[in-house]
Amino acid sequence: MKYKSVFDIIGPVMIGPSSSHTAGAARIGKAASTLFGKKPTWVKVYLYESFAKTYKGHGTDVAIVGGILGFDTDDPRIGKSLDIAKDKGIVVDFYQDEASTDHPNTARIQLGNSKEEFELVGMSIGGGKVEITELNGFKLNLSGNHPAILVLHNDRFGAIASVTQILAKHEINIGRMEVSRKDVGKDALMIIEIDQNVSEGVEKELAESDYILQIAKIID
Numbered sequence: 001m002k003y004k005s006v007f008d009i010i011g012p013v014m015i016g017p018s019s020s021h022t023a024g025a026a027r028i029g030k031a032a033s034t035l036f037g038k039k040p041t042w043v044k045v046y047l048y049e050s051f052a053k054t055y056k057g058h059g060t061d062v063a064i065v066g067g068i069l070g071f072d073t074d075d076p077r078i079g080k081s082l083d084i085a086k087d088k089g090i091v092v093d094f095y096q097d098e099a100s101t102d103h104p105n106t107a108r109i110q111l112g113n114s115k116e117e118f119e120l121v122g123m124s125i126g127g128g129k130v131e132i133t134e135l136n137g138f139k140l141n142l143s144g145n146h147p148a149i150l151v152l153h154n155d156r157f158g159a160i161a162s163v164t165q166i167l168a169k170h171e172i173n174i175g176r177m178e179v180s181r182k183d184v185g186k187d188a189l190m191i192i193e194i195d196q197n198v199s200e201g202v203e204k205e206l207a208e209s210d211y212i213l214q215i216a217k218i219i220d
Contacts (some may be wrong), residue, residue: 024105024124025051025060026078029067031132031142032109035150035216036118040111042091043068050104051124052096064107065092073128102133138180138189142218146175147197151190151206152214155181159211163190166209170202187213 033040045064047055055061059078065085066078077084085092097108103123110119121134132142135150142148153159160179167174173195181188197219198206207215 022059022063022078023073023128024126024130025063025107026067026071026073027128027130028107028120028122028124028132029064029109030070030072031067031122031130031218032111032118032120033068033070034218035120035135036111036116037216038113038116039088040068040090040118041113042093042111043085044093044095044110046095046097046108046110048097048099048101048104048106048108051107052098055094060107061094064109068109068111103131108134135189137182140178140180140189140191142191143193146193146218147195148218149190149192149194149198149203149206150216150218151192151212152216153188153190154211154213155183155185155188156211159188159209160190162209163192163206163212166202166205167192167194170198172196172198172202 043065045061047060051060062078062081066075066081069077069081069084071078071081082092101123103125105124106121108119108121110117112118119134119136120132122130122132124130129143132140134140151163164174174192175195176193178191179188180191198217203215203217206212
């Protein structure tokens, strides 16, 4: 079946007007914030095709920023997210990019502070569902609708096994996994969708494994 529940058909509980342009946009923003894991001082949002043409009227701008601030799709503060971000000292800029994309509802989000920068590309594919297709230059396919662990690691023999063995030890089932690398022997990225959220203890154990550089997670 294409739909698992009635909520997949009618879309999520949300602040309107559009599940694709608002709820999906908020989830892309929240994924960026969660994976960055720190408070940004600046945000740059590049919008493409349909997003670029209608982002003000459909609330895509406030939705993305609301997600970056950690708001859920039904949070009434989303409508005031731009003002809230400004009050928090976060500088937000939007750009309409004319480049072609794989999906008309695509956003590239860059955010950072004085020490670190982060970039994520996401698509809102309908009904509030999203796909994350790029993370700091790594190509990937992450739904954002399930708990997930993202593991940045050295491209070395045994790195993947060390992670999967820890998950197996703690009886954490892997629903889907993919590995992306920029070049042989350089940095690589594991994307692991799992059936449950991992505890801080498991996250710490993963971070201390051989060849692991950084851990980020998306919680359900």
